[in-house]
Structure formats: structure tokens, C-alpha cells
Amino acid sequence: MNPSHIELRHLRLLQAVSEAGGLTAAAERLHLTQSAVSHQLKALEDALGLALVERAARPLGLTAAGRRLLALAHSALPQVDAALRDLAKLRDGDAGELRIAVECHTCYDWLMPAMDRYRDVWPGVELDLLGGFQADPIGLLLDKRADLVITSDTAPRPGIVYAPLFGFEMLALLPPDHPLASRKWLLPADFAGHTLITYPVPEDRLDLIRRVLAPAGIKPPRREAQLTVAILQLVASRRGLAALPAWTVAPYIERGYVAARPVGRHGLWAELHVAVRAADAARAYVADFIDTVKRDSFARLPGIRPLVAGTMETNAPAR
Amino acid sequence: MNPSHIELRHLRLLQAVSEAGGLTAAAERLHLTQSAVSHQLKALEDALGLALVERAARPLGLTAAGRRLLALAHSALPQVDAALRDLAKLRDGDAGELRIAVECHTCYDWLMPAMDRYRDVWPGVELDLLGGFQADPIGLLLDKRADLVITSDTAPRPGIVYAPLFGFEMLALLPPDHPLASRKWLLPADFAGHTLITYPVPEDRLDLIRRVLAPAGIKPPRREAQLTVAILQLVASRRGLAALPAWTVAPYIERGYVAARPVGRHGLWAELHVAVRAADAARAYVADFIDTVKRDSFARLPGIRPLVAGTMETNAPAR
């Protein structure tokens, strides 16, 4: 391969490697195997006659050449995306309506900023966020009272298609000085004898209970709180334990307000998906919304990982 | 193919089609077959769901979508080139020396502007233009008194490698009101009875004599002039005919100062190549000089065409 045969694929590869901090993680994001990423990176380095990544360090670092090429990626790839968006507008028009229903309380954390970014590039799309807890958000889609739903439930329904967003880790929260904080991770039995502090939703919507405690036959008393800060406050003041997505609790952990531990050896991983009516899935402004959310999330949320399309994960690590 | 699988290859394709004004001409520039260009363009249009070129018009026009994508190409491709140049500097260093010997008088027309552009991106390379007419410029290369030669002679010499620049048409010049000006093109016999006005170089360096008149057994009297303007003036004042590269005479033809006609049915085409020592061919600043000259020439010179690597053309159209 000749250096002048460099392609956008290579820039996307380098960007993924840099953001993910490793070839294996990059491969997952790109929906390739680790082998493909390794081969392709090597081919690129051979073509340029320069090493691009420092393989010794962890997380993987870039060489000076790698950083120069990454700078190209950072400047060129957004231009390409913008052009493709303009072409999509040329094809499908640039107006539309997107009424969004959200199933999970903590999703607003990343959804609002993502919506702000989306508004910048699709000013013609009317964005609405449906408030309140929805018992059956997919029903809203079918009734045409919503256009897009963010959910963890991907049970097939006629006329509905799902697109995976990301997998995220639910972390168990406990007071920083709690005896269990010395443990590397918590086991179901550790929850016995503690109050579980949750949002006010049915038990079968709580992954910790449905997938960890109930199978182990453990039924701790529950206490409900509406707001995330309230839950954190209750945990910090030793009223009980809780489990929240990693991205929600990261800032509090950093400040030492609460401690967080994985649930089980590999952690408790859940997923988020987007559901839309099949008829809407091809619309450019819909597809780009999903894209924007995904890109934005991976750029900013800690403790999330890519999903292989169509895989419902349980407790095991991806793959 | 999905729109997001667009590659730089597609941008280069669209740019070539737009600049060349047709798929066939674009194919030659890209060193591909016309079929490949057609297939690839169609695949791209299918992926985007949009037509990019107006196939009806001649020269081929772009649609609104095509223009948007071309705008991307114009902004992204130079960034890529700049990055690759930086990487080459990182690998090979950014300094060097380039003493250039030129065989043809009219080459300065395009060489000087190209050198100016080159200086902008390789400020560390010392550029020198060797003056005067060189009898054996390749000898200068071997003696290390020059580093790069622009020549039409590609006779293999050990330690020397050639890179094709472009093919160009030699146009016969005559006074605008000359009887021969009514002809679509001139034949060897038409030169009989006219004085031939040339630069002061040996006969075997004049393509018109060596390849057209001598084979036809025609030996018109010669008159020599040092400067291009002097030759033009002599032709305009009816002292004889001349033959010069199309790019040199284009501005004078436009003003009606002289008339120009092809020599023979398909015109008299000559070629220019770059010769360097084999040891220098891989140096980044050398390769990029050749690249810059080529790019610059195709962007600005009228009546030139790409060369297939390693083909010595005669009188027939390319391919």
C-alpha cells in the first residue's frame, strides 16, 4: 500500500484506537474483530513507514506521527459527517418532528446535552421530550403519540425496530466508610440486611432485583426516592444501598461522597436501545439522531461499552 | 454500500470527474479504466440515493448534491495531502537540495509557478534552477551537478529513474490570415516552401522535424530565435511557421496574434518526464516535487493529457 492510498477508514480506525485506548476496545466500537484492527493498523503503519501507536503503554499512546494523523482525523471526519448530513437533507428534506419518550430516570443526564448538539445541525426538526414515567412507552410509538423511545426492552413488536445505543454498568453504591467498601466487588448476599434505595418503579424494572437479587432469593426492604440526589444522600447517610449507572455516579465518587463497587465478578451490565416505528427508521433526521446520541455518549460517558447489534447481554463480559 | 462508508477514493473520483469534465478523461487521470469510474460513480450515487453528475451535458455537469460533495473534496483532500506531507517530513526530514535542469525552453512557463507553490510547503528544501541549454542533462544527474531533470528523453540509463509528467500537444503556428489557417489541421507537405522558426537547438531535438517533416522527406529552411516572443513575432510578421506547446501559445491565440493548428489528424503529441537518480527517487521532498508539478500542471495548462506510466507515445491518441 502506498501512503497516498490512505482512506477515511484509516482515520476512523486511528480515532477509535485513540478514544478507546486500545485495539480490542476500538475493534468493538468499529464492529470489527481485534484481528482486523491489528492488521489494518499494521498495514497503515507499513504504508507510511512510521509507527503510529506506542504499543508498550497502557492505555495505548500515540506517537508524534499518530498524533499528526489524529489531528487530520479530528478535522476531516466532522467535515465528512457534515457533508453527508447535508446530502441527506437534500434527499429527504430537513424538517421533521421527534417526540421522545424515555424509560430510564438517569437518561436525561446524557440525553439533554445530546439533544442540544442535535438541534445545532437539524434546526428544522421539532424536538419534544415527553415527561413523566411511561408504563408502556412502545405503546406510545404505536399510537403515534411519540416518535422515538429510549428503552432497555427490545422485545420484538410488529412495526417497531430497535437500534442498540450502548451497554452500561450499574454500580452498587455504599457509604465510603462502609465495611463492604473494602471488597473489590459485591455479591448478592451482601445486599441482605440492607435497605435498597430505588426510583419509584415496579420491581421488574430494576435490573439489580430482577437479575441479581431475585434469582439469589434475596428480598431486601425497599425505600423509594424520586431524585438521583435524594438517593445518593440516603446512601451517604447510611440509610441503605443503591445501584445506579456508572455515568450518573461518577462525579459523586470522584468527590468521595459515596463509594461504588461492581455487582458480581464482571459487574452488572444493562443496555439501552432506541425504538422507532419501522416506517421512520430510514428518515435521515431520525437515523442521525441515533447517531448523534451514540457518538456523544461514547465521547463523554464513563463505563459504557458498544453493543453488538441484536445481542441481549446478561452478566458476562461482552462476547 | 452505506453512505457512511464513503471514502477518500470517492472524493478523489468526483474531483477528477469534475476537473476532467467527463468519466473517460477522469479515468485516465486516475489511471483506471472508464468502466471502473462508471461503476464506482454509480455505486456512490446508489449509496447516497442521489445523482451526482448530469450525464446529459457536455462537459459533464454536477448536480447540487455533486457540488456539495465536491466542496467537501476541495476542503478535505488538501488537508489529507498536508498531513501526509507532514508525516513524510517526520520520516525523512524536511530539508534537502533540488538543483533542477530543464531541457525545454517553454517549460519555465509552468515550472516557475509550480516551484513557488512547492516552496510554500517545503521551505527547508533549497531550490536551484540550472540556467542555459544543457546538451546532456542526464549526465548532470550522474555527475551530481543536478538532482532533477525535466526531459522528453526516457532512454534507460543505469541509476536513473523516470516519472511521467504529462503529454502535451505541439501546435503549428501561422499568421491568422494565412491561407493554411482555413485548414482543420496541417500536413507535412504544408510546411514545404515555408521557413521554420525554432529555438536554437539541434534538429534531432525538434519533434516537428524529427517525427513529422524528416520522415516525410521535407527539409524546410530554418531560422532560429532565442525567445518565445521573438518566434511569435516572426510568425505574425509572415517570416515563417513554427511549432510550440499548446500552453505556451494559448494566450497569443486568444488575442488573435497568431493562429494555431494541430499537426496531422491527431495532432503532434510529445511528453515530458522527470528524471532523478534512483537513490533520490524515494525521498519525500523529491516525490512531492514531482507530485506538485503534475497537480499544478493539470490544474492550469491547456492541451495536456495524462501519460500511462512507461508508454512512449507517438502520433496516435492515448490508448
Added chain:
DNA sequence: AGTTCGATATGAGATGGATTCATGAATTTG
């Protein structure tokens, strides 16, 4: 030091996209 685990490298083979070849249709030119 040995073992295990996670990550990267590598060779062989499969796959699919890109290219060429051969040809046809459409359009222009003299």
C-alpha cells in the same frame, strides 16, 4: 518463579468489493 488473564500479533483461508474485459446503447460529428 509459575500461573492466569488480558491484550496484541500473525498466518491461512474465506469473503466481498473493486477493477477489468467485452460489449451494447446513446450521442455527437463530419
Added chain:
DNA sequence: CAAATTCATGAATCCATCTCATATCGAACT
């Protein structure tokens, strides 16, 4: 209208890329 030029298209070929299987490497743990 014949000749030439250009673009389109289907089939065959080729080659780059990907996956699979496995090797290698290094770090963490015991």
C-alpha cells in the same frame, strides 16, 4: 448516415480486507 466518442452494464477476475485460530507478550497475582 457512417464513424467516432462517450457512458453503461454484466460477467469474470483480482485483490484488499476480514475472520478464525493460534501464538506471543506482558502484567498481576499467588
